[in-house]
Amino acid sequence: MKLHNLGTVLGFEVRRTLTKPSFWLTSLSIPLLMVVIFALMFWSNSSALSSVDTQRGEKQAFTYADSSGLVSPTVAAEMGGTRAADATAAAQAVREGRAEVHLDIPADPTREAVHIVAEDVGLIQSGQWHALARDLLERSASERIGDSRLVGVLTGVSTDAELWKDGHRSPGLAAAVVPGLFLVLLYMGVLMLGQQMLNITVEEKENRVTEMILTTLDPRVLIVGKVLAVFAVGIVQAMVLLVPAVLVGVLFPGLLGAATAGPGNTLPADEMPPLALGGEVLIDPVRIVLAALIFTGGFLMFTGLLVAIGSIMPTAKDAGSAFGAVILAMFLPLYTATMVINDPTSVVSEFLTWFPLTAPVTALLRNALGLLPVWQGVAVALVLFAFASALVWLGVRLFRQGSISYDKRLSIGKALRASRSRPGS
Amino acid sequence: MSDTTPVMEVRDFTMEFGDKRVVDGLGFEVRPGETFGLLGANGSGKTTTVRALLGIYTPTAGELLVHGRPFDPAGDYSLGYLPEERGLYRKEKVLDVMTYFGQLKGMERSRAALWSQHYLERVGLGDKGNAKLTTLSGGQQQKVQLGVTIMDNPSLLILDEPTKGFDPVNRRLLLDLVEAQRAAGATVVIITHQMDEVERLCDRVLLLKDGRAEAYGTVAEVQDSYGAGLVRLHFTGTLPEPRGWRPLTLERNYAEIELAEGTDAQALLRQLVDAGVTVRSFDAARTSMEQVFLKIYGHQPGEGAA
Ligand SMILES: Nc1ncnc2c1ncn2[C@@H]1O[C@H](COP(=O)(O)OP(=O)(O)O)[C@@H](O)[C@H]1O
Numbered sequence: 001m002k003l004h005n006l007g008t009v010l011g012f013e014v015r016r017t018l019t020k021p022s023f024w025l026t027s028l029s030i031p032l033l034m035v036v037i038f039a040l041m042f043w044s045n046s047s048a049l050s051s052v053d054t055q056r057g058e059k060q061a062f063t064y065a066d067s068s069g070l071v072s073p074t075v076a077a078e079m080g081g082t083r084a085a086d087a088t089a090a091a092q093a094v095r096e097g098r099a100e101v102h103l104d105i106p107a108d109p110t111r112e113a114v115h116i117v118a119e120d121v122g123l124i125q126s127g128q129w130h131a132l133a134r135d136l137l138e139r140s141a142s143e144r145i146g147d148s149r150l151v152g153v154l155t156g157v158s159t160d161a162e163l164w165k166d167g168h169r170s171p172g173l174a175a176a177v178v179p180g181l182f183l184v185l186l187y188m189g190v191l192m193l194g195q196q197m198l199n200i201t202v203e204e205k206e207n208r209v210t211e212m213i214l215t216t217l218d219p220r221v222l223i224v225g226k227v228l229a230v231f232a233v234g235i236v237q238a239m240v241l242l243v244p245a246v247l248v249g250v251l252f253p254g255l256l257g258a259a260t261a262g263p264g265n266t267l268p269a270d271e272m273p274p275l276a277l278g279g280e281v282l283i284d285p286v287r288i289v290l291a292a293l294i295f296t297g298g299f300l301m302f303t304g305l306l307v308a309i310g311s312i313m314p315t316a317k318d319a320g321s322a323f324g325a326v327i328l329a330m331f332l333p334l335y336t337a338t339m340v341i342n343d344p345t346s347v348v349s350e351f352l353t354w355f356p357l358t359a360p361v362t363a364l365l366r367n368a369l370g371l372l373p374v375w376q377g378v379a380v381a382l383v384l385f386a387f388a389s390a391l392v393w394l395g396v397r398l399f400r401q402g403s404i405s406y407d408k409r410l411s412i413g414k415a416l417r418a419s420r421s422r423p424g425s
Numbered sequence: 426m427s428d429t430t431p432v433m434e435v436r437d438f439t440m441e442f443g444d445k446r447v448v449d450g451l452g453f454e455v456r457p458g459e460t461f462g463l464l465g466a467n468g469s470g471k472t473t474t475v476r477a478l479l480g481i482y483t484p485t486a487g488e489l490l491v492h493g494r495p496f497d498p499a500g501d502y503s504l505g506y507l508p509e510e511r512g513l514y515r516k517e518k519v520l521d522v523m524t525y526f527g528q529l530k531g532m533e534r535s536r537a538a539l540w541s542q543h544y545l546e547r548v549g550l551g552d553k554g555n556a557k558l559t560t561l562s563g564g565q566q567q568k569v570q571l572g573v574t575i576m577d578n579p580s581l582l583i584l585d586e587p588t589k590g591f592d593p594v595n596r597r598l599l600l601d602l603v604e605a606q607r608a609a610g611a612t613v614v615i616i617t618h619q620m621d622e623v624e625r626l627c628d629r630v631l632l633l634k635d636g637r638a639e640a641y642g643t644v645a646e647v648q649d650s651y652g653a654g655l656v657r658l659h660f661t662g663t664l665p666e667p668r669g670w671r672p673l674t675l676e677r678n679y680a681e682i683e684l685a686e687g688t689d690a691q692a693l694l695r696q697l698v699d700a701g702v703t704v705r706s707f708d709a710a711r712t713s714m715e716q717v718f719l720k721i722y723g724h725q726p727g728e729g730a731a
């Protein structure tokens with residue numbers, strides 16, 4: 001292979017992609033959209049938080065009627081409640097907008113619901129009325145029991161498990177985060193670069209450039225150069241995605257956390273439950289290395305497959321439908337994920353783990369959850385690498401033979417017979 | 426490589442597509458510095474031969490050599506190939522595409538860009554360097570394509586129906602450019618249906634029919650072998666018995682005579698003089714390539730079954 005041409009191909013391909021305004025428009029539209037969504041979330045979140053803050057500061061005035069006799073008048077008074085002399089009138093006052101909220105506690109609150117009549121303050125904010133009723137009953141009960149821990153036990157206990165397997169501490173879900181990221185990476189890569197990969201071998205054909213190309217340079221150089229160019233463009237695209245996110249994270253540290261908490265969360269940030277990402281992330285080097293291997297193998301397999309498809313199909317349109325089928329097959333295991341997780345050694349799971357098309361996603365999923373023995377992970381990666389090399393080899397041969405079948409779909413058998421008899425190849 | 430090594434050699438070349446034999450035991454060579462015409466009706470296997478020569482098709486049998494070796498796309502050739510199916514990266518800028526191909530042919534980037542700009546100015550597209558190829562007219566795109574072909578003045582030019590789809594002005598331009606390359610010492614292989622081009626440009630020709638060489642040699646040799654030609658004669662006296670010739674028109678003092686194969690004009694003249702005919706004018710013309718084509722294929726060049 002003449003390597004100076006590899007640099008030429010790479011340079012031309014990268015330059016022409018990066019100098020297209022459409023590339024930047026599509027690449028930038030995603031982070032831009034993200035910024036808009038984050039800003040919206042932040043705005044609605046902070047308004048939610050501030051309204052919660054004001055609630056905490058000032059007591060919420062309310063009226064209540066108590067048929068159960070469970071409500072402690074002292075607690076109610078502390079919370080801003082007034083016992084209604086006439087329950088119907090109090091409810092009516094709310095309905096007419098003269099009061100904000102009235103609670104009707106039934107004789108047996110464990111069997112009947114507390115009836116709340118309250119002002120509509122929005123779908124999400126109206127949740128506070130339910131919290132108010134629960135708070136009132138819980139605090140009254142705790143006063144009567146006299147031991148707030150007992151009340152706590154009744155209202156909910158948080159638990160924390162330490163799992164062991166074969167004498168080793170199991171890392172649990174926290175260790176799935178980093179290997180799981182490779183699954184996301186694969187998904188993003190396939191989605192964002194797939195079309196460009198497909199175009200690698202279709203474009204010359206569609207534009208009738210192949211004969212010029214085939215007589216000027218080794219087709220392997222062209223294909224490898226173009227694949228590298230797509231990778232390079234992918235990295236640029238990832239940067240375009242990541243840099244704004246990192247910048248936002250650094251400049252407005254509260255924004256990302258607040259946004260991930262979701263707009264429905266009415267708790268202030270310091271009381272947020274630990275999220276998967278915000279919580280402890282365990283690093284399991286073996287699983288991460290395995291994930292990286294499977295990811296690389298899977299991505300190369302995908303690349304080889306698209307190069308081969310592009311070599312057979314006469315136009316991008318024809319190749320497009322085949323491309324759709326490939327994507328579907330690759331991400332099919334996500335739909336059967338529960339089955340695979342529940343029974344990782346079933347016949348279906350094993351098939352999905354070893355069949356090259358479904359292997360990357362299945363193996364990455366199993367590996368992330370600790371359901372894939374190390375030797376199997378290595379073997380799957382090796383299978384993928386082998387399959388990828390075979391596909392690229394096939395793709396180059398098909399390109400050589402098929403690139404001048406401008407209109408017809410190439411017969412693979414014919415192409416291979418022809419290339420076998422070719423001297424020096 | 427001595428000067429006498431053929432630029433191209435084809436020996437016993439056979440090409441089959443499925444059961445169909447398209448080329449059958451073809452052999453010819455192209456010598457350095459000559460302009461070689463590859464002629465034949467549509468579908469006679471011309472493009473197939475060129476593609477096999479350039480390694481795009483794998484021959485079923487036979488040997489095809491360029492500069493004494495099988496063609497290697499990564500090799501150091503100084504080759505300009507204008508394929509029959511042509512196109513360029515349509516969505517890119519003219520200058521970018523030309524520079525890219527220049528680089529692939531081994532030119533420095535800056536030199537390729539400079540060469541391209543000069544060329545564009547020469548063919549009247551000086552202001553189109555930064556335009557996308559799609560925005561150019563068909564004729565303008567063909568000029569760019571031709572520029573890519575003759576970039577860096579290749580020593581071997583292979584042109585597959587170069588004037589196909591060209592208007593007369595561009596055709597003239599193209600032939601001038603090819604002629605300039607030829608004059609600078611390039612070997613030119615041209616596939617064409619234009620018999621006047623053949624007569625003007627080519628040193629030697631090969632006529633393909635049904636995948637075989639029907640005629641091969643210098644233009645004159647080929648013309649001679651398809652009827653030595655036509656003689657227009659003004660005379661007084663009586664013509665002798667025809668031997669190796671046949672009068673097409675015979676008037677009192679004028680005749681048009683067709684020479685049979687193997688008879689040349691000299692022999693006719695000798696017969697006439699020996700027979701005591703007074704020859705007042707003797708105008709021998711070769712059979713035109715157009716007539717040769719007609720004789721071989723039974724129809725005009727450029728028409729007929731593909
Ligand atoms: N890739 C191919 N597959 C099948 N048949 C082909 C292929 N290329 C050319 N042919 C056939 O070979 C014959 C010669 O074609 P071609 O060399 O293009 O003729 P020409 O260039 O002399 O017009 C035609 O009958 C054509 O249909």
Ligand SMILES: [Mg+2]
Nearest residue numbers: 471472473509
């Ligand atoms: Mg042809």
